[in-house]
Amino acid sequence: NAGVTQTPKFQVLKTGQSMTLQCAQDMNHNSMYWYRQDPGMGLRLIYYSASEGTTDKGEVPNGYNVSRLNKREFSLRLESAAPSQTSVYFCASNRQPSNTGELFFGEGSRLTVL
Amino acid sequence: DQQVKQNSPSLSVQEGRISILNCDYTNSMFDYFLWYKKYPAEGPTFLISISSIKDKNEDGRFTVFLNKSAKHLSLHIVPSQPGDSAVYFCAAASSNDYKLSFGAGTTVTVRA
Numbered sequence: 001n002a003g004v005t006q007t008p009k010f011q012v013l014k015t016g017q018s019m020t021l022q023c024a025q026d027m028n029h030n031s032m033y034w035y036r037q038d039p040g041m042g043l044r045l046i047y048y049s050a051s052e053g054t055t056d057k058g059e060v061p062n063g064y065n066v067s068r069l070n071k072r073e074f075s076l077r078l079e080s081a082a083p084s085q086t087s088v089y090f091c092a093s094n095r096q097p098s099n100t101g102e103l104f105f106g107e108g109s110r111l112t113v114l
Numbered sequence: 115d116q117q118v119k120q121n122s123p124s125l126s127v128q129e130g131r132i133s134i135l136n137c138d139y140t141n142s143m144f145d146y147f148l149w150y151k152k153y154p155a156e157g158p159t160f161l162i163s164i165s166s167i168k169d170k171n172e173d174g175r176f177t178v179f180l181n182k183s184a185k186h187l188s189l190h191i192v193p194s195q196p197g198d199s200a201v202y203f204c205a206a207a208s209s210n211d212y213k214l215s216f217g218a219g220t221t222v223t224v225r226a
Contacts (some may be wrong), residue, residue, distance in 0.1 A: 024207050035216075038125075040218050041116075041218055042116070042118070042120075042203060042216040042218040042219055043158070043203065043205075043214075043216040044216070045213060045214070045215075048213065058213070059215075069130070090155075090158070092155055095214075096212060101148060101163065101207045101209075101212040101214060102148065102160045102163065103214060104160075104162070105156075105157030105158050105159070106157050107155070107156055107157050108155070108156070108157055111199050
């Protein structure tokens with residue numbers, strides 16, 4: 001059982017380049033999330049999708065776009081990468097409504113912007 | 115401004131002893147609290163949770179305590195084992211939307 005799968009695991013970009021982080025889950029969850037993790041900041045929510053066809057901004061959405069392609073897949077796009085977007089990105093999913101709030105995370109994608 | 119704060123970036127404890135991790139929150143709408151554990155190069159994994167209707171929840175070696183009046187929760191690990199060495203994140207949410215807000219994390223090192 002794969003759970004939440006993210007690609008790529010590592011990426012180096014130059015300032016101004018664009019890229020898309022892919023995420024897929026096989027747990028039939030309706031809600032999906034993108035977080036970034038930075039030292040001393042914990043995990044901060046970038047965007048989320050409560051259900052297929054909907055997306056909403058989280059705490060730090062600037063510089064990012066998302067697409068909920070179908071129930072399984074939720075992608076995060078950087079149109080013009082900046083050094084401030086150097087981070088580890090985590091995709092997560094869960095079933096809502098939930099009586100636990102528990103999220104299931106992917107292994108992360110480490111992005112470096114030069 | 116962070117709504118969930120873990121003021122201790124690191125904690126070192128001897129194997130077999132108790133680890134106590136602390137977490138404070140500011141948003142009075144939060145009524146559900148979780149702890150996640152993260153190993154290097156892996157995603158966070160769920161450890162234990164507590165809702166605001168309780169003040170204690172226990173799961174094996176892990177116990178979470180909630181003090182609503184102080185907006186404070188803690189995670190106790192007894193006894194601590196080498197495999198517990200990891201980063202622990204505190205998270206909180208409102209049952210209205212379950213969007214989790216995370217603390218900065220505490221790195222626990224268990225010494226043999």
